[in-house]
Amino acid sequence: MEADSQEALRPFIEAEREFVQLQAAGDHDGAVRCLEAVLRAEQATVQQMPDTMLSTLFERLAIGYNTLGMKHLKDNNTEVSCKFFEKAEALTDPANLHMNAESRLVLRAVTYNNMGCFYKSFGKLHTALQYLKKAQRIEEQSRGRCQNPAGTHLNLCALLSQMGKHQEALQHADKALKKLEAAQKQSPPPEGGSLPPVAGSTNSESLICVAYFNMGAEYEHLKKPAEALWHYQRVTS
Structure with missing residues (x-):
């Protein structure tokens, strides 16, 4: 009986392996x-299926939809692009009880964030703001689990x-900076001083520069040249 169960799951295991390989190759x-095909063919x-396995497949699919949405x-x-974001939004809906609740929320926030960027890109600023605030609310409730x-x-x-x-924009840049600096302090230093930086550290440092630059720009808009200059200088220090 167990052998039959394993045989039934084989197409999903193979599809997941193929998904990982294709993602790594940039396809x-x-x-x-390949994931959509196996989910359709093996309804x-x-x-x-065990919920843990189904959740993993759905998580990979949501990541794939978001990746394709941003690519297009x-x-x-x-x-x-919009179609892929809509698919990701549907897949991460609270009604999808087959997806691990924590993973679903993380991917929901990613999707909303990307949809905010999508609407901002062609000038629908108020719609973009709604999606970014939805992402922010999820992230605040997730207690640090979001990406x-x-x-x-x-x-x-x-x-x-x-x-x-500009005042509200400044507050968000300041919050970003505080989160980035706190995360940087929590990262353990490399032992012996000879190891390369941990993955993502360069990205964190570049985002800190972005936050300082944005704060400088917002202070400039708010006619506070001294504060603007101080923050601009932090970017190059």
Whole structure:
């Protein structure tokens, strides 16, 4: 009986392995298609699968949809981009009880953040703001489990600045900076001083520079040249 169960799961195991390989090779379209195909073809098995395995497949699919959404947005294929974000939004809906609740929330925040960037890219600023605030609310409730809350604050800063709300934009840049500096302090230093920096440390440092620069720009908009200069100097120090 157990052998039959393992045999039934084989297509999903193989599809997941193929997904990982295709993602690593940069073929995000192919990766998503292979997961969608197995979920369609094996619907009877899907209904009886262990939730942990099904959750993993859904998580990978949501990541794939977001990756493709951003890729097509970058290439100015806005219609295709929107469809992928809508798929990610549907997959991370609270009604999807098959996805691990914590993972679903993390991916929901990522999706909302990306949708905020999507709407900002062609001037729908108020819609973009709604999505970014939804992402922020999820991140605040997740108690540090979400991937990039500082990035959401930086996105909000850029958007609010574009809307002329410079005081509010400044507050978000400041929150981003505090989160980034706190995260940097929590990262353990390399032992012996000879190891390379941990993965993501360069990204964290570059985001800190972005936060300082954004604060400088917002102080400039607010006619506070001394504060603006101080923050600009932190970028190059």
